[in-house]
């Protein structure tokens with residue numbers, strides 16, 4: 001069991017963001033599941049775009065209100081895409097050098113955050129994890145959706 005007391009580790013769950021409310025309900029539920037299972041854990045959520053709170057806002061709030069040395073950022077996305085490969089690393093200030101995918105014309109939508117100029121005021125370590133990926137645990141959920149309708 002991980003000890004979260006005085007761990008100085010913060011967790012940020014990222015969701016894409018939508019003008020509709022369902023996305024926030026889901027990501028908020030995951031935050032609440034963490035808080036229920038690990039009381040005292042430092043965790044919050046933010047959206048890549050289209051909805052508040054955005055990433056810098058939430059990180060600045062988390063790191064101002066808590067003594068955090070390391071921030072673990074989990075994109076609750078199924079797979080990598082432009083947001084996880086380009087946009088989010090840029091926002092986090094951890095963009096890999098030479099990562100330039102701008103000329104691929106694969107922008108699935110062009111709704112840049114209106115808060116692009118907001119910067120993160122955190123000089124600790126930021127870990128940006130992989131998205132969920134292909135995982136047997138998610139496969140089980142997909143099967144539920146299918147077979148519940150057979």
Ligand code: NI
Pocket residue numbers: 016049083109
């Ligand atoms: Ni997008």
